[in-house]
Amino acid sequence: MKQIPSKRDVLAFLADNPTQTSKRDIARAFGIKGAARVDLKALLREMEAEGTLTKRRASYREPGKLPPVSVIEVTGSDADGDLLARPLEWAEDTDPPVILLALRASDPALGSGDRLLARLTATPGEAHAYQGRMIRRIGTNPQRILGVFRAASEGGRVMPIDKGSDKQWTIAAGATNGARDGELVEAEQTGPKGRMGLPKARILTRLGDPTSARAVSLIAIHQHGIPDHFPDEVVAQADAAKPASMNKRKDLRDLPLLTIDPADARDRDDAVLVQRDGDGFVIWVAIADVAHYVTSGSALDVEARKRGNSTYFPDRVVPMLPDTLSGDLCSLHEHVDRACLAVEMHIDADGTKISHQFHRGMMRSVASLSYEQAQAARDGSPDAQTAPLVDDVIAPLYDAYDALRRARETRQPLDLDLPERRIELDDDGKVTAVNHKERMDAHRLIEEFMVLANVCAAETLIAKKTPLLFRVHEEPSPEKLDALREVADSAGLTLAKGQVLRTATLNRLLAAAAGTDSAELINIATLRSMTQAYYHPENFGHFGLALRAYAHFTSPIRRYSDLIVHRALITAHGWGKDGLSPWDIEHLDATAKAISDTERRSMTAERDTTDRYLAAFLADRVGTEIGGRIAGIARFGVFVKLDGTGADAMIPMRNLGAEYFHYDAETQTLMGSDSGTVIGLGQRATVRLTEAVPTTGGLLADLIELDGATLPRGPSKGRSKPGKRRVGPAKAKAAKTARKVSRIRKAKR
Structure with a gap:
């Protein structure tokens, strides 16, 4: 075991290496490993307590010294006309050090x-204590806010529109950009607090009505x-x-790897190649080496x-990494050298994996x-x-995809058929159309290659006993x-009880529904029955993919989980010092929970946005029948999935007619107390749209027809109310309802 360095040795190292100030850097410099790290940690804490070291985040430095890269503020000029500055962060009791700026001719x-x-x-x-050279002007990355403009004299x-925030920004008369009172605006900070105690800002973009599609x-x-x-420090690190x-x-670089992405893709983080190998194939999947640029603790x-993942909306993307990385250095653009982690996978003619190597x-x-x-x-029109x-x-x-497809058919992953909606916007952010994204073999090919690469990553790290984050998907609950x-019963289909649940069982149900009027309903219901996938350090398998x-492993630009897996692979293979850090390993549980939560947050935001766009799109059709x-x-009430857009409109109970409807949770039906009309899942319906609210995404409707027949409206004197139900008659009526529902289902079969 290496001897723990003296306090003088530590101070000398930090003085000679101002950019290597973390505990890991110090341990590496003195060859401290294993249990000796505990003693080093104790030494650093002792020096911190004595005041011979100060700790800033995860790094150490001598008291009174600034880190080699700092945020500073210009304070004025000296007698010679040279600009002076001070550090914005200074926690010492002494006056902050003076910094002389050495400007280049190209600096602003x-x-x-x-x-x-x-x-x-x-x-x-x-x-002066320091000489400073400008990396970038903070003004090019100012804080921004979204809010409602309130005009003054x-x-x-x-x-602000942020929940729980009461921070206001003041806008000078010449910085309103013509904004009108009540408009939604995007503003950026231009200066510190003014005489009224509010930060100064200028309006960048007028977004108009806060209820409009653009907002x-x-x-x-x-x-x-x-x-x-992105905080200034993050942007600066990416820019550097x-x-x-x-x-x-x-x-x-001699391998003809290529990328296949959506036509409007800004980043390209995966490349593929297939080489023939006798009757089989060698599949290469190369992924941008994000871990090289985004090191642990930086x-x-x-x-x-903190972001966990990128979030995608119809009109914008909120990325996990700054564009310098996601759109450039970590994007596998054609004809430029790019660092990558690649997996070489050998499969036979039937798509079975024989071996792989990273x-x-x-x-x-x-x-x-x-x-x-x-x-x-592929189709003959290059x-x-x-x-x-x-x-x-x-x-x-x-x-190679044909071979993998045969292997997929044997494995039987869940085969849902749910076309993805594509919301098309014009230049003003208004919805012009709602279409379904076309699914081609090109999409399926890339998906199968990525699934295989992800499996290889998990298998390799398990074999090498390296900590990682698994993507876990547990089987549905009995409920x-x-x-x-x-x-399924309501659609005249059967999902048998009393057998071990496998994806193949559910696929048989989906296949039986294919081509029928109930196909979309069965696919949606099957999706809703699934548990939500999540990340975890322990392996509980992936039910949906069997x-x-x-x-x-395949998207470290937009998912933090993949970045952890990349670091794990680097550690497992001994490829460098930018693998998993002790902190990464110690906090795997917390990271798994955090990024599972951010994933759900993004999904909810994306879904809410889609609902609002659909409501805005359908606002012009209020009063029409759909x-x-x-x-x-x-x-x-009842939810109806509307044709064309796939939007969900709610029909409140009061809009179903004049009669009272009994709700049966077990059969998932409503039954009219007077007419005996049964409303069940999967039935065709015609509704009249009565309300579309873009701000909430809410859609309300009246039910006009059910399975092509006009809905009975019940007694003409008004809606009847249920009387006080005795237990015996209530059970008899429930049994009668069940028999009627059963007859309807048999008729459908």
Whole structure:
């Protein structure tokens, strides 16, 4: 075991290495490993208590010294006209040190009050303590706020829409950008607090009516607390990143790897290649090496973990990483060298994996294709970009996919058929159409390759006994299966009881519903019966994919879980010092919970945004009749999934007619007390849209027809109310309702 360094040794190391100030850096410098780290930690705490060291976040430095990169504020100029500055963060009892700015000819003109991120160099013996060189002006990354503008006699204020926030910003008369009272605006800070105690700001964008379509996603971002502004330190760290070198990487640049993504993709984090190998194939999946740039404990890492994932809206993306990384250095653009983690997977002619091996390499994409381009090339209509790639690059991809598809049919993962909606917006953010995204073999090909790569990551880390985060999906609960069974019964289908549940069982139900009027309902009900997937350090399997072990490896640009898996692979293979840190391992449970929560937060925000966009789109159709299908029954009303948009409109009980409807939770039906009309899941319905509220996404409707027949309206004197029900008659009526429902189901069969 290495001897613990003396306090003088520690101080000397920090003085000589101002950028290596974390406990891990100190331990590495003195060769401290294992249990000796406890003694080092005790030494650092003792020095901190004595005042010979100060701790800033996860790093140590001598008291009275600034970190090599700091946020500073220009205070004015000296007698020679040189600009001076002070640190914005200074916790010592002494006066803050003076910083002399050494400006380049290319640097912008600066004045008192300007804030900078600067690289500092100590200047012993000079009148100033440090010399500073500007990295970037903080003004180019100011804090932003979304709020409602309230006009005043001169300028006005921005009132935040964030829940629980009462912070207001003052807007000078010349900084309103023409905003009118009551408009939703986006503003950015321009200065510190003024004489009224409010920070100064200027209005960047007028978004008009807070209830308009253009404001929808911005409101969701703020209501759900999704961070949409990167701190200065994070942006500076991303801006300072440089392309990775070949250092100990496998050279994959001669492999014709390519990316296939949506046509409007801004980032490309996965590339693929297939090589024929006798009757089988070698499938390569290369993923951007994000771990090289986002190291454990860094400002970038802290922010990425806080966000957990990128969040996608119809009109914008809130990314997990700054665009410098996600759109450039970690994006596998064509014809440029990019660092990657790649997995080489050998499969046989039936799609069974024979072996796999991971590499840390350097690749160069030969093409960045859209799904439509790749599919057109496969279908015999290549363009100028894909024509040279058809035979040697594109055709093998599809041949390997055919083999994997055969293996998939044997494995029987859950085969849901739920077309994804695509909301199309014009330049003003108004919904112009709601369509279903086309699903092509190009999409399925990439999905199958990614699933296989994720399986390989999990298997490798299990074999090497390296901590990781699994993607866990547990089987449905008995209660949810009973609910699905009721929906199936209402559609004249059967989901048998008393057998071990497998995805193949559910696939048989889905196959039986395919091509019928109940197909969409059964798919939705099956999805709702599933438990929600989550992240966990322990492996509980993935029910939906019918896999024993599964981990997310393929999207570290937009999912923090994948970044943890990348670090685990780096640690497991001994590829460098940027793998899992002791902190990562110690906090795996907390990280799993945190990113599972942020994933749900994003899903909720995305769903709320979709609902609001659909409500805005349908607002012009209030009063018109729309077809749909009964998709939900509750004590308070009925939900109808509308044709075309897939939006859910609610019909409150009071809108069902003049009679009283008895709710049966077991059969998921409503029965009219006077007419005997039974409303059940899956029935065709025609509704009249009565209300569409974009601010909430709420849709209300009246029920006009049920299975093509006009709904009986009950007694003409008004809605009848249920009398006081005696137990005996109540049971008899329930039995009668059940018999009637049974007859209806048999008739449907």
